[in-house]
Amino acid sequence: MHISSALIVGGGIGGLTAGIALRRKGIPVEIIERDPDWSVYGVGIIQQLNVVRAMDQIGALKDFLSRSQGFDSTTIFAGPEGKQVAKFDTPRLAGPEYPSNVGIRRTELQKVLANKAAEVGAKVRLGLTVATMTEDGDGVDVTFSDGTAGRYDVVIGADGLFSQTRRTIFPDAPKPRYTGQWVWRYNLPRVPELDGIHVFAGPCNAGLVPMSADLMYMFLVTQEAENFKQPVAGAAEAMRTRAARMAPPQVAAQLVHMTDDAGVVGRPMEVILLEGEWHKGRVVLLGDAVHAATPHQGQGAGMAIEDALVLADELDAADTLEAAFTAYRTRRWPRVEQVAKTSLMIGDAQMGKIPPVDVGALTAKTLALVAQPI
Ligand SMILES: Cc1cc2nc3c(=O)[nH]c(=O)nc-3n(C[C@H](O)[C@H](O)[C@H](O)COP(=O)(O)OP(=O)(O)OC[C@H]3O[C@@H](n4cnc5c(N)ncnc54)[C@H](O)[C@@H]3O)c2cc1C
Structure with missing residues (x-):
């Protein structure tokens, strides 16, 4: 199908990847990002095997690996003694010479994607959003908050958990929901024994993730009241x-280094999963705008990145937009549902809302699924 213009709303992980993937199919792309500074917090993110493969597919693997720390192993420790269980x-999905997974600072991931988007000719405009969107049979007329306007064949809403695009096309869709947990993260000097991701399971739920030869981050999952807020001070x-509280020795040993208030990034876990269609007319959603999961499986960004690749594939292959969007959603649903529902289940079990679950078996099932070709 010939597409002469695509507007992507949101210059985050999914929106940038969509811009790259569409440009690689020859589609002209404009990305708009609300934040004039395009700021991203500097803590780390786990990018698993399917993301390493995806970075290869968009031609960004070398840059991605040069800015991150690769690793193959996940080690699980349990109980207050931090005993390895x-x-x-x-698997190394991008080839035997590349690591299976990486830890990377979000700022570095954004540079990888923004550099590649610029290289392939995606136009990025900062500090604006959509004011109005009007669709007729042949296109979508969009006016922007800076007074400019444009007409597009396709509009892609990649504007995250609180997506304005979702609210516009699906005003009755469910709203994001707080699950009851927070994730706290802090960058630390890397400890020599950190050969991959180290996960500490209950009663203290935490983890250590390498991001470079000398940097790692700690994540900590806690239960907090609905209206909990944490000021920087x-x-x-x-x-x-x-x-x-009940920290295993490997976690307790790090506490002395955690002294900088501004270095703490704490966020509530909020989720949404659109079980129905992901498009209306010429407007389609991807990433957190349709399926924001808790980070228990480390796959939120991976799902947004894969959405972008599959959407570009289907837009290229199908004869009509309707067929492309339907095929896209059909291909994406099994793994998006697995990630969203499994992540939620693990969090609910940590909070005692449901009986304990076998985290190892659930994670193995998710990893086997996302290791399959997209
Ligand atoms: C605490 C926490 C830890 C996480 N850890 C991991 C992890 O380790 N691994 C992993 O894979 N995932 C993780 N995730 C999930 C991951 O961050 C998200 O799934 C991912 O960022 C989704 O990408 P996205 O592009 O859909 O949305 P976002 O990254 O949220 O990007 C949306 C972009 O749209 C812009 N925007 C919003 N509204 C508008 C508008 N109206 N107009 C224009 N622009 C707009 C925003 O400024 C933003 O740049 C974590 C999430 C949280 C909350």
Whole structure:
């Protein structure tokens, strides 16, 4: 199908990947991003095997690996003594010479994607959003918050959890929901024994993730009241206090380094999963705008990135937009549903809302699914 113009709303992980993937199919692309500074917080993100493969597919693997720390193994420790209970390697999907997974700072991931988007000719405009969107049979007329306007064959809403595009096309869709947990993250000097991701399971739910030869980050999952807020002042002490409860020695040893309030990034876990269609007319959604999961499986960004690749494939292959959007959603649903529902289940079990679950078996099932070709 010939597409002469695509507008992508949101210059985050999914929107940038969509811009790259569409340009690689020869489609002219404009990305708009609301944040004039295009800022991203500097903590880390786990990018698993399917993301490493995806970075290869968009031609960004070398840059991605040069800015991140690769690893193959995941080690699980349990209980207050931090006893190792499992260790496994995941496959190297991009080829035997490349690592299976990486840890990377979000700022570096954004540079990888923004550089590639610029290289392939995606136009990015910062500090604006959609004011109005009017669709007729042949296209979508869009006016922007800076007074400019444009007409597009396709509009892609990649504007995250609180998507304005979703609210516009599906005003009755469910709203994002707080699950009851927060994730706290803090960058730390890397410890020599960190050969991959180390996960500490209950009663302190935490993890250590390498991001470079000398940097790692700690994540900590806690249960917080619905209206809980953490101001910057006192954030380091708040994270230390929570981590110290029943901390295994590997976590406890790090607390002394957690002194900078501004270095703490704490966020509530909020979710949404659109079970129905992901498009209306010429407007389609991807990433957190349709399926924001809790980070228990480390796959939220991976799902947004894969959405972008599959959407570009289907737009290229199908004869009509309707067929492309339907095929896109059909291909994406099994793994998006697995990630969203499994992540939620693990969090609910951590909070005692449901009986304990076998996290190892659930994670193995997710990893086997996302290792399949997209
Ligand atoms: C605490 C936490 C930890 C996480 N850890 C991991 C992890 O380790 N691994 C992993 O894979 N995933 C993780 N995730 C999930 C991951 O961050 C998201 O799934 C991913 O960022 C989704 O990408 P996206 O492009 O859909 O949305 P976003 O990254 O949210 O990007 C949306 C973009 O749209 C812009 N925007 C919003 N509204 C508008 C508008 N109206 N107009 C224009 N622009 C707009 C925003 O400014 C933003 O740049 C985590 C999430 C959280 C909350």
